Amino acid sequence: MANAPVQRMSQLMAKTLRDDPADAEVLSHKLLVRAGYVRRTAAGIWTWLPLGKKVLANVERIVREEMDAIGAQEVLLPALLPREPYEATGRWEEYGPELFRLQDRKGGDYLLGPTHEEIFTLMVKDQVSSYKDLPVILYQIQSKYRDEARPRAGILRGREFLMKDSYSFDLEDEGLARSYALHRAAYQRIFERLGLDYRICAATAGAMGGSKSEEFLAPAEAGEDTFADCPNCDFAANTEAVAYELKPVDAAGVPAAEDIPTPDTPTIETLAAQLGVPASATLKNLLVKVDGEIVAVGVPGDREVDMDKVEAHFAPATVEMVTEADFAARPDLVRGYVGPQGLGKVTYIADPRVAPGTAWITGANKADTHAKNVVAGRDFEVDAYVDVVVVQEGDPCPKCGTGLKLDRAIEIGHIFQLGRKYADALKLDVLGQNGKPGRVTMGSYGIGVSRAVAALAEQTADDKGLCWPQEVAPADVHVVAAGKALQTELALDVSEKLSAAGVRVLVDDRPGVSPGVKFTDSELIGVPRILVAGRRAAEGVVELKDRRTGEREELSVEEAIARLTA
């Protein structure tokens, strides 16, 4: 393959800006715009300028090489997709307003692919008929579309974005576990090669369905995910996925439940104050409607309910808060004084902290009255234990008990064991070894390619600007002509020699731009090494600088070339 031509900044479409764009909130957004890597075309829709496109292509190449290495086969599916397969799996509706929908000239319904499970399933159905053709892993690197309600954070969360999505197809569960493990290892290699700091975290499956699922999270202030990290053991999980074992306690010594008058205490705060107990000694019962039926959710009085977790538990049913009208229609539900011991046929779910044997102060289902010594499993039954509380800094690690740390992170990858959800909906069977048709089990795996660029910018930038690891940088060396014709001539000459030796060169040969501006821009742009043809150009001496450490040394041109081509 031909060496890449020298990129001359005098001609390059990469206008740097001194000021942050007005609408930019996060570091990667500010720096990628200021350094001339990207420009906004519409809300959440971005243009990649030449330097940005190079970084993006480098990330793509690394992803492609590692996917090829696990035997994954690259394909390219359309982004414009017919409605029918998404109708068959229910996702045409489920996706809601996040799905871009459109009609063609004949009125046929189409969508812009947010992810391609359906189409891959149909492809395999068309191509594969026997267990002998499995396992198979297919992938593509392609633009995806999601109509985010509030596209923000620059390219961290766009409405059109580049993604690598892959899908595995196996006949047996063990095969799926192997395909999943192959992806997990490939993702580790990819993120290591990219130079990203990341954690592998347990995750809920979310809207994708299926069972086992892990996220690759890159810790960063700008991240939209919060994850819990154990400072003592290897536990790490998205806060949505922190789950505790149920630990029943012995309630033998607890006296019988008894009502206590508690006038004017409709809230936990007023109750705890009046009784002089901590909020954690009380049981809070939140009422919600699940597909119209009232359900109560029990958590310790000092904890908040995470409604996303409640919704995830009952999905696809819809969860709503109860209203005045609901209370009016149910005089047995005494607002502010609800207790699980008197709820009759109302479904009751509780956090594992409300384990069998634990005793609580809770509502007595009468106005101005609570009950004490109300024991789970003795005085009331829990229909299902579900982790529904908002995780807090310092909560015990589910594995070792140490207080958890909470951190912000960017989701850069996600791996799922989907199981047979899509194969069931689209009837994907192959002939098994026993001669009978068997249903295929699937995995789905994604890497946000454009998002990885932003995550890398977030993690590696310093106060001077971007600071890329070499393998993804838009060039290996940034040559600066700091002076007049003599320096420019030397800079261009060195650039050509380096390029001929296979080094990727960006050279700042802009006429009429001061050395100071060029130095500032070179630090903003963030190529790992900076070679300056300056003061001592006439002697054939240049300065070689490390962008990250700032270390610099003067070298002869020949030494500098030898160093950079080593």
Next chain:
Amino acid sequence: MANAPVQRMSQLMAKTLRDDPADAEVLSHKLLVRAGYVRRTAAGIWTWLPLGKKVLANVERIVREEMDAIGAQEVLLPALLPREPYEATGRWEEYGPELFRLQDRKGGDYLLGPTHEEIFTLMVKDQVSSYKDLPVILYQIQSKYRDEARPRAGILRGREFLMKDSYSFDLEDEGLARSYALHRAAYQRIFERLGLDYRICAATAGAMGGSKSEEFLAPAEAGEDTFADCPNCDFAANTEAVAYELKPVDAAGVPAAEDIPTPDTPTIETLAAQLGVPASATLKNLLVKVDGEIVAVGVPGDREVDMDKVEAHFAPATVEMVTEADFAARPDLVRGYVGPQGLGKVTYIADPRVAPGTAWITGANKADTHAKNVVAGRDFEVDAYVDVVVVQEGDPCPKCGTGLKLDRAIEIGHIFQLGRKYADALKLDVLGQNGKPGRVTMGSYGIGVSRAVAALAEQTADDKGLCWPQEVAPADVHVVAAGKALQTELALDVSEKLSAAGVRVLVDDRPGVSPGVKFTDSELIGVPRILVAGRRAAEGVVELKDRRTGEREELSVEEAIARLTA
């Protein structure tokens, strides 16, 4: 970069088919589906399977290298675009039903980019402020969208397709001519490297506006374009763009015009028969309505009017045929007996064959009456000469007069000098050398990347199947294990050795598939060289076959490897 892994057909998603798909009309469609390169996802919307994706990537790489070599800068724009810039240039309306339009969750109007002149113009407006930053050439390789009324011909004319589009920006016309020439030369290198047979043809600018424009046409039966080719000189043009010089003749000897009774001759056929003259001696006058105004179009009686050319001449005005009602409203227009000498204020356009001085038999604007010796420029005026006739095989070459050949071809590239149309609409000015703002002039250049794959399939296939040139083939060699375990072992061993030496290998290691089926598939798939481990595998002897010529020779394994890695 790592060597590509060996592709094993036992695992590859590339199911070959014995029969043509029922809906396939053209060769490339049939073969690319049968050989397992592509599959249809919806009308005009295709999936690229692993072998197809490799060919596509090879074409992309060649295009990219040659674009980089002329100093073009690669960027990546979104495919989902806001309405406003297209509104500003009028294309939001002009594109009609071919444009995919959609709304986001907030009701904002968007489109799927059919081509990106507007967005590139705005990008340059944002980035460039001075003549010193010009010229600049930008390109991208990206999916494009056009809602074709009748998507057909497989991937030759899809609704989602891969395209390289580039745009040049210059301040002066000479600069535009240089940028255009750079593209023309790059396109020649690209199509030569791809191994495509092509002609560069003069073209009309069509809906793009602007002036000079040429098409790169690949002759093929399946093509949707017709081009005229001179067997004697270098003239070649899309039939839409064949234009003749106006050659006035001397009418001094022609007697005065005179009416002749011609009862019941409302058509050219009846007229020519009654008078015993050839149809070419008569002048046919077609009436149309241009934005509601009647216009007459004059051509020799033996020629057909090409309505596309009439529409192109009057665009953006709309052209309709006249109706009964129009004749009823205009008794001066005598149906079947219209002549230009009595049309009064009706605009009259004519083909250059109706040159000043030519004499005709034409309608006398009275029922059952014609006139003879009606001379152009003497008895009637032509408001504009326009090439409006349908070009026919044997028409004289506009350059040398030799009879033209007409051939079918696929448009694989198109280069346009757009001029200032988009810069005017979007007000793209830069500071000129004189210190004053000057308007930028643009070129627009496209290569159908996915279409080039189909064109190549059309041109290189033979009766056995596809037959790729090496640089675009999905592999360098197709190794066939023709036998049992021994042959498979040898085939896999040779494949690994070749791969380690940088050769791209596809190996047919499918168990339980007969050698006959494997040979047939290897010819269908069309990798340039086929290496067979067969009968003499035990002796370490293999057969090396050239897919195109069918030449074969027996070689030792070592010789074969040496030959293939040479």
